[in-house]
Amino acid sequence: MSYITMKGVSYSYQTYQKKSGLKANLADLIKRHYQSKQVLDNISLSIKQGEKVGLLGPNGSGKSTIIKLLTGILQTTSGTISVANNTPDTNNADFLAKIGVVMGQKSQLNWDLPAADTFKILKSIYKIKEADYQKRLSKYLSMFQLEEVVYVPVRKLSLGERTKLEVIAALLHGPELLILDEPTIGMDIVSQHALHSFINEINRLENVTILLVSHQMADIEAITSHLLVLLDGHITFDGSVHQFIKKAQLPKPQITITHHTDQSPIIAQEHTQFKTDSMQTTITDYEDESTITLKLKDIQNFQIDNPSLEDSLYELFKKRKE
Numbered sequence: 370m371s372y373i374t375m376k377g378v379s380y381s382y383q384t385y386q387k388k389s390g391l392k393a394n395l396a397d398l399i400k401r402h403y404q405s406k407q408v409l410d411n412i413s414l415s416i417k418q419g420e421k422v423g424l425l426g427p428n429g430s431g432k433s434t435i436i437k438l439l440t441g442i443l444q445t446t447s448g449t450i451s452v453a454n455n456t457p458d459t460n461n462a463d464f465l466a467k468i469g470v471v472m473g474q475k476s477q478l479n480w481d482l483p484a485a486d487t488f489k490i491l492k493s494i495y496k497i498k499e500a501d502y503q504k505r506l507s508k509y510l511s512m513f514q515l516e517e518v519v520y521v522p523v524r525k526l527s528l529g530e531r532t533k534l535e536v537i538a539a540l541l542h543g544p545e546l547l548i549l550d551e552p553t554i555g556m557d558i559v560s561q562h563a564l565h566s567f568i569n570e571i572n573r574l575e576n577v578t579i580l581l582v583s584h585q586m587a588d589i590e591a592i593t594s595h596l597l598v599l600l601d602g603h604i605t606f607d608g609s610v611h612q613f614i615k616k617a618q619l620p621k622p623q624i625t626i627t628h629h630t631d632q633s634p635i636i637a638q639e640h641t642q643f644k645t646d647s648m649q650t651t652i653t654d655y656e657d658e659s660t661i662t663l664k665l666k667d668i669q670n671f672q673i674d675n676p677s678l679e680d681s682l683y684e685l686f687k688k689r690k691e
């Protein structure tokens with residue numbers, strides 16, 4: 370059964386066109402000119418409970434707008450949205466209790482207070498039971514190894530520590546859905562890995578549905594299994610990462626063999642083309658039924674370069690700009 374459903378959703382922003390010059394400013398006071406900009410056009414999608422979904426798209430494609438619609442900050446121009454059997458609404462406390470949001474660019478932790486103090490405020494806002502609060506807090510702090518830094522004012526912490534505490538803040542009330550918008554911006558690779566494992570673990574242990582928006586392919590590849598690609602206000606792809614790479618029809622994986630001598634280690638081949646240059650042989654073309662027989666003793670290294678998610682996205686976004 371679907372946990373998040375968007376049916377025929379469109380969204381347009383209304384922007385006020387301010388002209389320059391005194392005369393135009395005075396005219397604006399009498400009659401304002403608005404322009405409508407359609408950002409989402411007839412979007413339909415479905416996400417199951419417990420899924421880990423990545424939302425990808427170039428800058429300005431409408432990812433944050435989708436998140437604002439799913440959390441009830443914005444209302445659709447047309448179409449319907451259901452999240453956990455609710456129409457998203459920021460005035461509905463029961464709905465808000467079901468979601469947790471982490472915005473990489475915005476903080477819900479008070480800069481001057483230790484995170485422990487903000488957590489107590491959140492406990493009271495969300496009316497979290499003492500036992501649940503203590504259980505979740507100690508579990509999450511220990512998973513991230515943040516037991517000590519939680520008592521240090523947030524402004525003194527590293528970006529990685531702050532982001533991890535932001536994720537804990539979003540999970541303290543036990544949401545069913547965790548939305549992460551660019552969570553790893555500026556984080557080093559060790560902190561990124563810690564965040565990936567934490568999110569995967571929370572999903573595995575508590576079946577929290579994950580919706581991740583990120584330009585970092587490492588985040589998408591480490592966390593998500595279901596990919597949505599947004600382009601020019603439309604969902605242009607809805608499926609697995611593997612299917613997306615396959616659909617992009619990139620060149621075949623390149624196979625390179627490095628050998629100990631100038632002599633190629635290929636002793637037999639069928640339906641294959643290759644070239645040998647000094648101590649390296651590259652398979653330049655092959656079919657599904659191609660075979661090669663290699664003299665293993667002569668091989669120093671055998672490398673297969675598969676097309677990556679990043680390559681596939683680059684091809685898609687590049688075509689759009691052309």
Ligand SMILES: Nc1ncnc2c1ncn2[C@@H]1O[C@H](COP(=O)(O)OP(=O)(O)OP(=O)(O)O)[C@@H](O)[C@H]1O
Pocket residue numbers: 382383384406408426427428429430431432433434435
């Ligand atoms: N409040 C607003 N008023 C008018 N236009 C807006 C408003 N907010 C966003 N837009 C426009 O809507 C489009 C989509 O913006 P949105 O922030 O959803 O994109 P995004 O995919 O999240 O981009 P990014 O990857 O850069 O964060 C952009 O062209 C943006 O200029």
